[in-house]
Amino acid sequence: MSSPPLPIDEAVPRLLAALAAGPYAVLVAPPGAGKTTRVPLALLEAAWRGDGKIVMLEPRRLAARAAARRMAQTLDDEVGGVVGYRVRLDAKISRRTRIEVVTEGVFTRMILDDPELTGIAAVLFDEFHERSLDADLGLALALDAAALRDDLRVLVMSATIDGARVAELLDGAPVVVSEGRAFPVETIWRDRDPLMKLEDQVTSVVLEALRDQPGSALVFLPGQAEIGRVAERLAGRVPADVDIAPLYGQLTPEEQDRAVQPARPGRRKVVLATSIAETSLTIEGVRIVVDSGLRRAPAYEPATGLSVLETRKVSRASADQRRGRAGRIEPGVCYRLWGEGQNAALLAFDAPEMLEADLSGLALDLAGWGVSDPTQLKFLDPPPGPAWSEATSLLKGLEALDDSGRITVEGKALARLPLHPRLGHMIHRAAEEDDALTAAQLAVLLGERGLGGDGPDLTHRLERFGRERGKRADEAHGLARRWAGMVGNTGSGGEVGRHLARAYPDRVAQQAGARGRFRLANGRQASLEETDALANAPYLVVTDITGAAATGRIRAAAAVERATIEELFAGEIVDEVAMAFDRGSRSVRARRLRRLGALRLDEAPVAITDLQQAAAALAEGIAGLGVGVLPWSKEQQALRARASYLRATLGEAWPDLSDTGLAADMAWLVPAITGKTALSEIGADDLGGALEGLLPWARRQEIERLLPSHFDAPSGSHLPIDYGAENGPALEVRVQELFGLDRHPSVAGGKVPLLLVLLSPAHRPIQTTRDLPGFWRGSWKDVAKDLKGRYPRHYWPENPLEAAATARAKPRGT
Template sequence: MPLLSPLPIDAALPLLLAALEAGPFAVLVAPPGAGKTTRVPLALLDAPWRGDGRIVMLEPRRLAARAAARRMAQTLGEEVGETVGYRVRLDNKITRKTRIEVVTEGVFTRMLLDDPELTGIAAVLFDEFHERSLDGDLGLALALDAAALREDLRLLVMSATIDGARVARLLGDAPVIESEGRAFPVETRYVVPDPLARLEDQVTAATLEAMNSEPGSALVFLPGQAEITRTAERLAGKVPANTDIAPLYGQLTPAEQDRAVQPAPRGRRKIVLATSIAETSLTIEGVRIVIDSGFRRVPTYEPATGLSSLETRRVSRAAADQRRGRAGRTEPGICFRLWNEGQNSALDAFDTPEILAADLSGLALDLASWGVTDPKAMAFLDSPPAPAWSEAVTLLKGLEALDAQGRITPEGRALARLPLHPRLAHMVHCAAGENDALTAAEIAVLLGERGLGGAGIDLAHRLDRFRRESGRRAEEARNLARRWAALVGNKSGSGEDAGRHLARAYPDRVAQASGARGRFRLANGRAASLEETDALAAAPYLVVADLTGSAANGRIRAAAAIDRATIEELFAGQITSETVLAFDKGARSLRARRIRRLGALRLTEEPLAVPTSEEAARLLAAGLAETGIAALPWSKDQNALRARSTYLHQTLGDAWPDLSDPAIAQDGAATLAPYLSGHAGLADLSADDLAGFIEEVLPWARRAEMDKLLPSHFAAPSGSNLPIDYAGENGPTLEIRVQELFGLDRHPAVAGGKVPLLLVLLSPAHRPIQTTRDLPGFWRGSWKDVAKDLKGRYPKHYWPDDPLAAQATARAKPRGT
């Protein structure tokens, strides 16, 4: 090995080599810039226990994997692919000479599942384990299982910021080796943020100040691609003339990413605008300035909706330290933090492990492939949350990848052979049966590699453009799609129906136009939208592959159109049909419809005749009760009975039923329902339909008892039989012409004489002239004045001076006068 310039990690290497000589597991904690990523794998090449076995080092990102391999190869004076190589998605530089393989964590999981004993591998190094990616946690858990079969297998967990003791316990109390100090000191300055300024404006101001006051190149950390683009626009034309601006984020091509991390040409400076992709395992030559916005964008999974969304959050203290360390990789540096120093204590100590906030369906399928149905059987640093695990198992059962007991099925094994999310694997596998696997595999590539085929939302258009794209990245992506198609035994694919394939992967995200243009309802019940100007906004149906935002209203980022006939074909077994009865308040009648649904979507709806059923009668009764019992066609006699019974209820208590409108609406609708059977609405009903209800609540015997207590009519001295009104607010009331009461010396009463009637005394023209609850008092008191007035208005009628001695009459004058 050539002579190397000293790095802080060098002092820890003897202890590390001794620990791995003595036992299979170790933990290495080294701060940023110590050199662990490029020094440790090379130091292990000469370890006696390695023999001819390969060393595999895991990196969380493709960029870091390529950069680490390239740096180690340069150290050895070789090309990548000789002693040191890398293996990442869409790129592979491995040969028979390779003894150190730098791989992404997802690639390592596939290696383990294909070969559980890791044949030919002497050691596995988990670099930057503090990032706690889902693939990293799974890889370590599976590797620990593999180590039980391989006593000679070495496992080393490396990180700059991690609870080393906790990881050591997971590895059976493995030794922890710590490396002290950074390569170069880094000064930290805090920039007080302006709460009213946009983040991009604050970052731009800080960057310009740093570039004008400090030498060297700068690395600027921003949450995502959008902020990078806006900051680049603000910096353009304002930076020194010898300064280049280079974006760095995951959706760039490998060549574009590599250009961003390469040193600036002699005499020039560089500003690298990066996401958290540049936090770890990456040395950007010439960078001695770091501007940290303090934010990062992280995926958050919602088990309730089965969707992941991106959220912008504050960085953790550990991530902030990682970012700060980028400034001291090659020389003393300076870090500008866009927050108050006092805010540091409010930051989370570490980032949330992905296993606690991610979609676990891929993890569940991989564990099932490993023969594990309960994640508690594995050595995870943090156990998967029960809700997300349950949601993942439910999804896999829906894809027929797991059986009822959670064990993997032949379909599941077929999906597990594909290095894809289970949804996409299911899509490709189903397409093989339709002789169109390559099309589905191409769509899977587009979903995993943003930017291919353009940045449009319509995946059908992107697919068409992708097939015609030139360039290395596009060709490598097409080759990858061909390999995936070959894994399912079908390389055919010239289909154009992207929506059909996507529906296999996302049956819960089939969407139907809902309301205004660009608004959609997903089968899982979630709402989503597009810009009104987007061509897909007018589609009646879509399949949504990617969306962001809240569960109430997501923003569609990738989708394809699908027609209803295809939905009917693909989901014939899941489409339900039901007859829905509803009460139409406006028409005061029932409406029946036959509705066919896919989840929350209404595919078709047609009117039906209202069935004759108990349910319909109950619904009609409840609807009428809600809109008003008074609207029912009660007869005059029925209303009188209701009023008398209600009055008895009010005066004598619950022994008598309350048949007022509110009481029937609240309590009696269920009793009323049987008498509405066979009717669709208010217009169909008559008093005869309600007679049974009255008979049930007031049978003949009760009505006879009622007649004794509250007679329906009053027998006047004149011989008239007049109805008593029990529904008035003033109690039992009798309207009667005054001359029909002549000669009556006691006040009329009901309830055994206990309740006096309210007498509304009328003129011969039936106009009220007096109300009283004391008829004898009226005769003796105000009658004279009333009679005088009546004589003037009705001279042909008989108005005696002494009404108690006069004969009652229903005529103008008593007979014989």
């Protein structure tokens, strides 16, 4: 079959020269250049290839099959001849196959099983800009293998990537750049209408495009649910010559292939797709793209060990990839559902999956490779520390790694299974109970959505799956039998919840209050619809959750028996007595707990026996209420105020006895209240003992010297000094009790004058001063005149410095 010229053709000679001169190269070619189908065929004739295979990695099964089919057509051959493919659940290869298109996960298994890549001459990483975890791992392992094989070629290809950065990772490899297709694509911006549902606005724009533009349309939506809703809205409203074709990962291969086939003669089609159609595909006749600007991607939460699907805005690189779909065959048009001014605010590139994914599979693969420290390999972006720690912790819990991070016998068994370590552990342990087929079928259900239905109850889905027939179901059953066979057992009929609990020990869940509300062992909360049959189960194992941590929705789970939990996790279940402060009663309560992580399997009140622990819990509870709730005496309050004042004026050599300072560390209170379990049992005497620990006798004597608690007035009164006053130490005193005093009262060795709050005979403030002699000489006359009018029976001398102080109405003898 003859093939038309493509833009990549001019770059192929330069690429062949680069790979003839050295083992590594980087090819940057925009969408539509033809790199996916032209480059592998061109490398067939390279002298360095000998009779070795060319293996090309694609990010998706659909892209792998489509690329293999296109290259086989170019050679007038059938798929499985010179060009074949190998993806999960499907493979077409033969002895004649020299170009093998594989998904990235399949390549990981290939290189782990055969680190030397025997019989393989070149490894091509297509669409590397997507930066999937398997692609990053595959490249790191390929580069490690190439260090021992100078004849192995490694080529990284992409449309939108930092070629220089990748080239640096590949020891300064040459970067070959191809010019893209010349077909222009017009961009039409449509601001999102906040009052319209996404599906309604997409439908409106698609109908507009079909009216205004010739050709077929490719519509990008975030997920399967949105595709279904848009398809419903378009049905009966599109022109009679238009077919609607969904395209997403859960469709059968046949359904996916039909979606990407050209429209029948005289007809057009609207392909409603997820990001599965973003790269490596050319759908004949498509010259219209409608981009919702959204995508759905998994996000891993190391704190909970869960991956959740999030709807996100696309990056500019992804938006450009989508736009390029309209210009593959002829000039096209792209409708974007966001404003032109918002485009610059999009992220330049999607974050590498390495930085957001569950790394447990990666950690197990590297351990099998002999690497416990990922920095020993060449990663474009190294694994983040928290996610790596969480991954290795999970693997140790699954008994796949020892305490030093080295792979165990169990880990080697899991590594041989092409599954997430959780699922591999589930199948491997099920084999010991002659039930590996049940576990393997569960693993298939968890990896292939839609099998057995889409309800949340995995037990019911497994039952339905057992009765399903058809190509996809038959292939899935065959895959389950192969996985079971890999652990040497094909028994079935066991308890679903038991198997899942082994795979997801951190997601065993307990009903928490309201019907449908559950608490997971890892501490997260999640819920089911109240009407769901599982909503009333005492215990579940949850395998899939969507939404935020506080409002997670359970998408897949199975009931599990309490006895099963006790059996499987006997070594992890903790029996303990927990003490806690009850704010309502302001006392410490003790309960005996039987706990698995955050789950409370049993609890009952018990008598408090550890008085020291109870005192510590009581002290911390009081700190939460505020130290001010303690029954301090007036003298104790005054002592604390004086000590705090000295700290504020003389420095940290003095303890901080303020409410805030005492609450910061309640250890000072514990010895004084040991034996007490309630706030009401604490008295001022207990606090006095605690204060003695904070202020020993020598310190108290120093306080008395520097900051006496009382002032001895000339009248003979013994008056308290307020050291907690806002404006510094203050003394409230009736003015006539200071007659004859010619110096201002002070503390701290005369360095700190008291703030005198001068009172009338009725104890009402008449003046404040820090200069008593100045007051006598100045404003006293006016004050005395006023006092004489209000208190005529009292003695108000014209010269108070010569008068006798008195606590009475008049001095004795007058």
